[in-house]
Amino acid sequence: MLSNKTIEIVKATAPVLEVKGKEITTNFYKSMFAAHPELLNVFNHANQQKGRQQTALANTVTAAAHYIDRLEVLVPVVKQIAHKHRSLAVKAEHYPIVGEFLLKAIKEVLGDAATEEILEAWGEAYHEIAAIFIQVEKEMYEEAERQENGWKDFKTFKIVKKAKESGNITSFYLAPVDGKKLPSFKPGQYITVRVKINGEEFLQNRQYSLSDVPNDEAFRISVKREDEQTPAGKVSNFLHEAPNGLEVEVSPPAGDFILEEDEKPVYFLAGGVGITPLLSMLKTSVTSQPNRKVTFIHAARNSDVLAFEVEVKEAIKVTKEGKSYLCYSNPTNKDLKLRNFDHEGYVDRAFLEEIVEEKDAHFYVCGPVPFLQTVVNELKQLEVKEENIHYEFFGPAMKLEEATTV
Known part of the structure; x- marks a missing residue:
């Protein structure tokens, strides 16, 4: 449990974080990846380049500051993020690294305003919040592996069929290389597809919605070719040019954007x-x-x-x-x-x-x-x-x- 003093200090920093949040998270990712380039195998590079990951983290940190005394309010957000983390194989051992560089970024951006007292309070708060994420994600990993035909982290699949759906969208049917049946999933969920692209130093991860109903044989994802934007979509273009039989890595289905099966229209x-x-x-x-x-x-x-x-x-x-x-x-x-x-x-x-x-x-x-x-x-x-x-x-x-x- 956090002390009242720690809670007061963290809540008092919320207005500053609203102003400086993205600057802090931009600094954080830059420093962390420089020290731990292996983590670039985990994160989505396109979201980094577009600034979306930095903004999302800044929003989460600011929300944590506001609700540090009522963390139960953040449970829906925690679960949504935890689904993405589980799908990307973010693990408990990554959290101390994130905490270290987040505190360093706060200190670097805020300068003298980030006193030892403030940094110590945020260190305690981060430890508390990280523990919640780690526990929620632990349960998600266990559920994914325990379900019928489930597995842990990533599994090797291959493209068994491609179907052109429009001028810029192609469907890819992905089947396990080991020939085993697939787990079921909830309509609206997604999978992470991880690929190695020639010329790229790190693996590339992208999350794609499952575009068909569950079946035992193959997942279907339907991917828009992103060649009209800057930067162009590396993974989408790679998949569109990929031949049948190409092997990729796939995580178990995840996500909480799912259909409510009540009687409402x-x-x-x-x-x-x-x-x-x-x-x-x-x-x-x-x-x-x-x-x-x-x-x-x-x-x-x-x-x-x-x-x-x-x-x-x-x-x-x-x-x-x-x-x-x-x-x-x-x-x-x-x-x-x-x-x-x-x-x-x-x-x-x-x-x-x-x-x-x-x-x-x-x-x-x-x-x-x-x-x-x-x-x-x-x-x-x-x-x-x-x-x-x-x-x-x-x-x-x-x-x-x-x-x-x-």
């Missing part, structure tokens, strides 16, 4: 490749609860990059009360001629007011950050309760209101 709102976890949820929902009211909304630029249109329509046919809508923000001339979509433009409040018939429903949202920001905000403006809105970032979780600054 459910709305799925997908932006681009954000359809991947929602498609798994949709196909599971209509099979297990065919009487449940389901509405699926998919937003894409146009038909050239639209994926899974047939799978969505086939799934909707299974349910007795199902509807699907297709939104194109930039339809092609062919699209305009055929009128093969339901709404032109972005998913906005006017469109949602027309489609959403029940406020007391579950809303699952996944897609690019601007899509998440817009849709979640508009749902709140429509007076949908916050606890009924479920969304997931691809990558480290951030606050929606600050995500565009990253």
Whole structure:
């Protein structure tokens, strides 16, 4: 238990951390990786380059400062992060290293303001918080290994099939090299795929949603080729060029962005490749609860990059009360001629007011950050309760209101 004095000191630093948080975490990662380059085999390099990992950690540290006397408030956040850690094989022995360099970063950024008393208090607080993460993750590792057909950390798989879903999305079917059956998973969960790319010193980890329902033979992930951004997506491009038979490493399924299987109506709102976890949820929902009211909304630029249109329509046919809508923000001339979509433009409040018939429903949202920001905000403006809105970032979780600054 932390002393009252330690709690007071940590809470008093919260305003400073809100201002200096990202500067501290940027310094932290730079120093830690310089001293322990082997940890670059664990972390997602793309999220580091984009600053998303630094922002996510800064948010977590600031939240810890605010709620150090009520750590139970942080349990949902801890569990979400712990899922990602377990999927990346973050271990208990990594936490002392993180603590050492986090305290060094606080001292370096805050200078004389970071007194010995403050650093000692934060050292005690970090030890307490780390113990919670380590225990939660220990239970997750044990559960992943203990489940039927489960395993620990990473296991060798191979690409047994590739299927082009659109102009920029390809599905990859991954099967265990040892020929064993797969564990089940909850719709909406993801796996970590770890690859060795020629010319890269360190292993590359990426987390991809499972885009189909569970089966014994192969996991399906559906990956967007990221060659229009800077830096280009190393792993996505590597996979798109990979031949069948290529071996990769895969972690057991993880994640807490999962389908609530109650009787409430459910709305799925997908932006681009954000359809991947929602498609798994949709196909599971209509099979297990065919009487449940389901509405699926998919937003894409146009038909050239639209994926899974047939799978969505086939799934909707299974349910007795199902509807699907297709939104194109930039339809092609062919699209305009055929009128093969339901709404032109972005998913906005006017469109949602027309489609959403029940406020007391579950809303699952996944897609690019601007899509998440817009849709979640508009749902709140429509007076949908916050606890009924479920969304997931691809990558480290951030606050929606600050995500565009990253």
